[in-house]
Amino acid sequence: MNPLSLLPSDAHNQRLAANVHPAGWVNPVPASRYNLVVIGAGTAGLVIAVGAAGLGAKVALIERDLMGGDCLNFGCVPSKAMIRASRAAAAIRDAGRFGVPSPGNAEVDFGAVMERMRRLRADLSVNDSANRFRSLGVDVFLGDARFSGHDTVMVGETTLRFRRAAIATGARAAELPIAGLKEAGYLTNETVFALTELPRRIAVIGGGPLGCELAQALRRFGAEVAILEAASQILLREDRDAAARVERAFLHDGINLITGCNITSVERREAGKLIRFTRDGAVGELVVDEIIVGVGRAPAVTGLNLESAGVTYDQVTGVAVDDYLRTSNPKIYAAGDICSPFKFTHVADAMARIVIRNALFYGRARVSALTIPWCTYTDPEISHVGLYERDAKARGIQVKTFIQEFKEVDRAILDGETDGMMKVIVAAGSDRIVGASLHSSRAFLGGKC
Numbered sequence: 151m152n153p154l155s156l157l158p159s160d161a162h163n164q165r166l167a168a169n170v171h172p173a174g175w176v177n178p179v180p181a182s183r184y185n186l187v188v189i190g191a192g193t194a195g196l197v198i199a200v201g202a203a204g205l206g207a208k209v210a211l212i213e214r215d216l217m218g219g220d221c222l223n224f225g226c227v228p229s230k231a232m233i234r235a236s237r238a239a240a241a242i243r244d245a246g247r248f249g250v251p252s253p254g255n256a257e258v259d260f261g262a263v264m265e266r267m268r269r270l271r272a273d274l275s276v277n278d279s280a281n282r283f284r285s286l287g288v289d290v291f292l293g294d295a296r297f298s299g300h301d302t303v304m305v306g307e308t309t310l311r312f313r314r315a316a317i318a319t320g321a322r323a324a325e326l327p328i329a330g331l332k333e334a335g336y337l338t339n340e341t342v343f344a345l346t347e348l349p350r351r352i353a354v355i356g357g358g359p360l361g362c363e364l365a366q367a368l369r370r371f372g373a374e375v376a377i378l379e380a381a382s383q384i385l386l387r388e389d390r391d392a393a394a395r396v397e398r399a400f401l402h403d404g405i406n407l408i409t410g411c412n413i414t415s416v417e418r419r420e421a422g423k424l425i426r427f428t429r430d431g432a433v434g435e436l437v438v439d440e441i442i443v444g445v446g447r448a449p450a451v452t453g454l455n456l457e458s459a460g461v462t463y464d465q466v467t468g469v470a471v472d473d474y475l476r477t478s479n480p481k482i483y484a485a486g487d488i489c490s491p492f493k494f495t496h497v498a499d500a501m502a503r504i505v506i507r508n509a510l511f512y513g514r515a516r517v518s519a520l521t522i523p524w525c526t527y528t529d530p531e532i533s534h535v536g537l538y539e540r541d542a543k544a545r546g547i548q549v550k551t552f553i554q555e556f557k558e559v560d561r562a563i564l565d566g567e568t569d570g571m572m573k574v575i576v577a578a579g580s581d582r583i584v585g586a587s588l589h590s591s592r593a594f595l596g597g598k599c
């Protein structure tokens with residue numbers, strides 16, 4: 151287990167650990183052969199294991215760190231708990247415009263915010279716990295899994311034989327090749343949620359969804375926050391309108407947005423961590439107390455010994471799968487962040503359901519048939535499904551775009567949320583919607599996280 155991941159060692163984190171990596175856990179005696187061996191107990195692995203066991207399959211589930219994976223421990227759950235608290239702080243700050251007296255920037259008790267997050271995370275962890283999965287008929291093994299052949303996996307010295315296997319090992323923060331960064335020290339999603347005190351000055355490297363969500367929350371808690379982004383806009387995957395709206399909100403929050411920059415080095419100085427960068431040909435410097443790397447997810451392929459199982463993979467894109475989520479070894483499937491460019495919990499869940507059907511029933515469920523929505527939980531939020539205009543253009547699809555600005559919507563005016571819009575993209579000459587976006591304070595489309 152990563153020793154830093156469950157700090158501080160308070161009652162909440164002890165309760166979490168007791169659920170997701172119980173001390174003294176004794177691995178079961180393996181069955182002579184499993185219908186399905188699942189590697190990784192994040193969203194994808196848990197859904198595959200519980201679904202398959204519910205159908206009567208003999209299932210083994212192997213987890214080397216914390217059951218629940220990123221979503222529960224280092225991703226959706228802790229980040230959304232923090233974001234909720236940061237929205238409360240912003241509501242107090244902005245209350246004056248509704249006629250409600252406001253002290254201005256609210257004094258945030260960061261320790262209490264993080265304690266609430268740890269308490270809720272521990273509460274939710276019961277659902278993903280080793281004991282719960284054992285009670286549902288899954289053989290839970292805690293340890294490092296590695297393939298030892300085309301139909302065998304090892305956990306420690308124990309060999310598990312399988313008819314089918316599923317790789318659901320997810321992704322981890324990638325190491326950035328920035329001179330001095332490692333020596334100066336930085337936080338990733340695996341360590342940032344262990345903070346109990348708010349750093350005064352924070353640099354977030356990467357203006358993608360993960361970096362933006364955290365940066366805004368930390369700023370609203372009272373830290374001085376800068377986002378360093380290589381591209382000319384944050385949230386590059388979204389369209390320009392959406393990113394511009396979030397940028398406006400960030401400037402209102404007082405975030406220092408440094409886009410189009412190239413970080414050249416990091417150095418630990420007495421005054422803090424000195425970040426040097428170039429931007430528009432000029433050299434810039436920033437001194438901070440903490441650096442958060444919010445960019446780059448690398449598929450967790452290392453140590454799996456995929457070669458011995460005949461599974462093709464790539465260090466950047468992960469395990470190669472076909473439309474049925476089958477790897478180059480027809481007995482082995484994959485689901486979730488390990489094989490998907492859409493690194494979201496609901497996608498991991500949907501892929502897991504495809505794996506159950508295809509691995510156990512010779513099903514023909516296709517990943518390309520999924521319609522994948524997503525939401526970035528900044529304030530305003532951005533949710534999107536289907537094609538953007540630029541995607542449609544790239545595919546040669548003629549489209550017509552319908553826009554409803556919220557400044558013309560009575561309810562949005564009354565809510566004081568006029569800087570938002572809905573965009574619906576329709577195939578030209580038809581009523582077929584090919585894409586839609588919502589940019590507003592509450593754009594969440596629904597789902598697990």
Ligand SMILES: Cc1cc2nc3c(=O)[nH]c(=O)nc-3n(C[C@H](O)[C@H](O)[C@H](O)COP(=O)(O)OP(=O)(O)OC[C@H]3O[C@@H](n4cnc5c(N)ncnc54)[C@H](O)[C@@H]3O)c2cc1C
Pocket residue numbers: 189190191192193194195212213214215216217218219220221222224225226227229230293294295296318319320321339360450453454485486487488492493494495496497498527599
């Ligand atoms: C900060 C942050 C916020 C996020 N917020 C959201 C959000 O709001 N909404 C959303 O939809 N998504 C969100 N995500 C993404 C979401 O967390 C992931 O898409 C999801 O967790 C992927 O699930 P997974 O099962 O594929 O992988 P993971 O959750 O990463 O699980 C993989 C598991 O495999 C284990 N493992 C790896 N290698 C081995 C091995 N060799 N042997 C045994 N076990 C192994 C790992 O320890 C891990 O527990 C967020 C991610 C981050 C980092």
